[in-house]
Amino acid sequence: MPLPTPEGYRVMDEAGLRDLLAGVPEVAGQLGGDSAGWTIREVGDGNLNLVFIIEGPDGGICVKQALPYVRLVGEGWPLDLNRAFFEYRASVIQAEHCQGLVPQILHYDPKLFLIVMELLSPHIIMRRGMTEAVDYPNFVAQITDYLARSHYFTSDLALPAAKKKAMIAEFCPNTDLCKITEDLIFTHPYMVHDLNRWTSPQLDRWAEAWRNDDQLKLAISQLKQDFLSRAEALLHGDMHTGSIMVTRAETRVIDPEFAFVGPIGFDVGKLIGNLLLNYFCHDGHENRPGERDGYRAWVIETIQGVWHGFATKFVELWDGHRTGDAYPSDLLPDGSPALRQAQAAYMARLWNDTLRFAGASLTRRTLGLAHNADLERIEDPDRRAACEKRVLELSRDLLVNPGSYATIEQVTARAEALRARDGA
Known part of the structure; x- marks a missing residue:
């Protein structure tokens, strides 16, 4: 059975991300063009989360979404979605003291436990x-x-x-x-x-x-x-x-x-x-x-x-x-x-x-x-x-x-x- 999740949470896919980001002006402006033309690919190779790269005619962004379990293991190891909030808050605090050494945070969605940040390239x-x-x-x-x-x-x-x-x-x-x-x-x-x-x-x-x-x-x-x-x-x-x-x-x-x-x-x-x-x-x-x-x-x-x-x-x-x-x-x-x-x-x-x-x-x-x-x-x-x-x-x-x-x-x-x- 699916793991229980808070109301409003859903695991994002390409279509869902496209609709979501098109409604966030500062993010859509960074990508540029019509959202239908954005390229979206999931690239996460870590142990815990989904990671997407989205690119448009004017630039790119990175999106990271917490899953309700450890990705490395699967649904048999449930994990608190709020880890996305702690990453978001830590990133904001560290940016105050370490400007240019951490990615810029562009948006945080508390219902989807999703962080939008600058795309680091060619890093x-x-x-x-x-x-x-x-x-x-x-x-x-x-x-x-x-x-x-x-x-x-x-x-x-x-x-x-x-x-x-x-x-x-x-x-x-x-x-x-x-x-x-x-x-x-x-x-x-x-x-x-x-x-x-x-x-x-x-x-x-x-x-x-x-x-x-x-x-x-x-x-x-x-x-x-x-x-x-x-x-x-x-x-x-x-x-x-x-x-x-x-x-x-x-x-x-x-x-x-x-x-x-x-x-x-x-x-x-x-x-x-x-x-x-x-x-x-x-x-x-x-x-x-x-x-x-x-x-x-x-x-x-x-x-x-x-x-x-x-x-x-x-x-x-x-x-x-x-x-x-x-x-x-x-x-x-x-x-x-x-x-x-x-x-x-x-x-x-x-x-x-x-x-x-x-x-x-x-x-x-x-x-x-x-x-x-x-x-x-x-x-x-x-x-x-x-x-x-x-x-x-x-x-x-x-x-x-x-x-x-x-x-x-x-x-x-x-x-x-x-x-x-x-x-x-």
Whole structure:
């Protein structure tokens, strides 16, 4: 039987979209011409939603509609339609602080749970480009602007307590998508679960080891508690290279439907974890050993640049925009040793969080439900499993021994050492 949906909701098709958008003047004007001449195609290849590209004589738009279930699984996994609202609201808030780094929202339909936004072209999903060894020279500068500004300006460092609490209340109901994260990242890969999958039989022993490793299960459980309880800033919530569209000149962050107020290190760590995963994948894609050494070096530089750029810019914003209720200047004057001490302690904790969330991201993409194309597109299962074993080894170390890594350079050196040890 069809899943129950609110009155007025219907899954959109080409005819329905044409009629709907023709009645929204700002959207119809962007497309131009008669609506009968618009081209409409459904292009969604993600796990959750419908995505349409509509093009007219004057331009194009992108339309995203929430389905009442997880598209990857089907109607057997119902999902709250209100995730479209949270994506819409997060996009609006982030645009205030990160203009030019997120898509422009043109229209939101609350009955259809449908967002109309600018069409990003010729941008592609960054993961696709990185799997094909395409470098992006402006990425680090732009993504660190996004990470620093979107998190700083929605934190207690910039917001008065009343505004921060109101933001927490607005996003707190996004429980269905948070539950997906809580299960797929912090729980399922460490137990027997029907949704888990991995390269079998090559990783069977590794999956069993993860289920029997009490030290690892304690570390991931403590990290899950931090995810559940630390309301530091408005997060994207699904920050990885599949949620970023790029050209070699521009970076745009998309799809913040998992948005909630949580620990900043989750977004930063998730991105760094996905970049590390890409670093390991190229041994499975190159036609001859060493063919992609130059690209691997660029990925390493990018990982280092993401942390350093984010951390530097975050502290600079803290110095220049002390508008929140945390660490008041009446107690810690600008430039004082006490303020510098507070900033150092804050960033040290954020660094520790980043490492642990990066580790969790690596395990999730190897032993859990939703894997990354970086590794999935390696056709030879033995070559894929060889890459995945390095991913898992680093993942466990970041989760259990984050204190062993004082700098991002030590993290990337460990990744390089794992390849060198295996003769990659």
